Amino acid sequence: MSSSIRLVASRGLSRPALRTSRLASVSAAASVRAFTTQQSSHYSRQNHQQQYQAPRTSKAGPSPGILGVIAVGALAGWYFYNGENPADASASSGSWKKVNYNNVYKDIADLLEDENYDDGSYGPVFVRLAWHASGTFDKKTRTGGSGGATIRFSPEATHGANAGLEAARERLEPLKKKYPHISYGDLYTLAGVVAVQELGGPTVAWRPGRKDKTAAECTPDGRLPDAAQGADHVRDIFYRMGFNDQEIAALIGAHALGRCHTSRSGYDGPWNASPTSFTNFYYTELLNNTWEPKKWNGPFQYVDRESGQFMMLPADMAFKKDSRFRAYVEKYAADQDAFFEDFAKAFAKLLELGVSFPEDAPVYNFKPLE
Secondary structure, rough: OOOOOOOOOOOOOOOHHHHHHHHHHHHHHHHHHHHHHHOOOOOOOOOOOEEOOOOOOOOOOOOOOHHHHHHHHHHHHHHHOOOOOOOOHHHOHHHHHOOOOOHHHHHHHHEEEEOOOOOOHHHHHHHHHOOOHHHEEEEOOOEOOOOHHHHHHHHHHHHHHHHHHHHHHHHHHHHHHOOOEEEEEHHHHHHHHHHHOOOOOOOOOEOOOEEEEOHHHHOOOOOOOOOOOHHHHHHHHHHHHHHHHHHHHHHHHHOOOOEEOOOOOOEEEOOOOOOOOOOHHHHHHHHOEEEEEEOOOOOOEEEOOOOOOOEHHHHHHHHHHHHHHHHHHHHHHHHHHHHHHHHHHHHHHHHHHOOOOOOOOOOOOOOOOO
């Protein structure tokens, strides 16, 4: 991606300044799209019985606790491929009650920005980790889902669809050390919520109480979507989890974040010009650009004809070509507020698939940091 549109977060900015900078970046990205595609964009929970409104907090930089343990985080990677879970304080009954999730939220937010990683943010890969940890659920067998956090073990960790997610797990590992009573399932899903909200997306309802499992309960390969397939495959994958077409179309909007890497999926490039901002740009780009096959030695994908900077996967194109999916794509392209509302509900549902929560587990609606 050219330096003129590659957006990198600045680590030195305060939270208010960073948000202002991100909004400016989104505005700049929109200008780039208008120039390269001759288009314009329109901007515009499952309800739980018990809800907890998390207090708004301020961000004063990484806490000393994180700085003290981050140096050893990389040394903890051995358990990803170990058949047994190491001694884990989160395994005891009721341990989730001993965690201050507002503090965990803030500490995850402190880990998002890194000018040396990808487009300057771990946010997109945190969302992907939460998604892939949860998207293995099978409603018929009642297996998979985020409750076991088996994505940290081989063979699940090494499934092709999960390539590159070790970066997210290693980034979060110091927080598991700092908060030993939090389960990996809660940590990974909360990281996805933090990333969506701190990158400008909607508030996503989240609750704790997931219980981790061992490597013996890893899910089989093939439960996550194959980017090379079309609408029928997409429906097969998501219907297995219990989603409908509207929810599927809302969830795919998370492709506004991040990019593909040849070293991971084999594909290459971002979906839009603001890969670290949560917007409805995925839908506007999909509809308003002219997409053509990329001429290269890699797997089949599309690039936009006007700039050649952005890409779509074969599975993405299904949402433009399939009439039932396209109706929702057009809705979300025209109304970002509608997209945010539907995404928040669908994402909260995804993160809870297959999880048996304690009856007294509260629902958190965290406020973005200031």
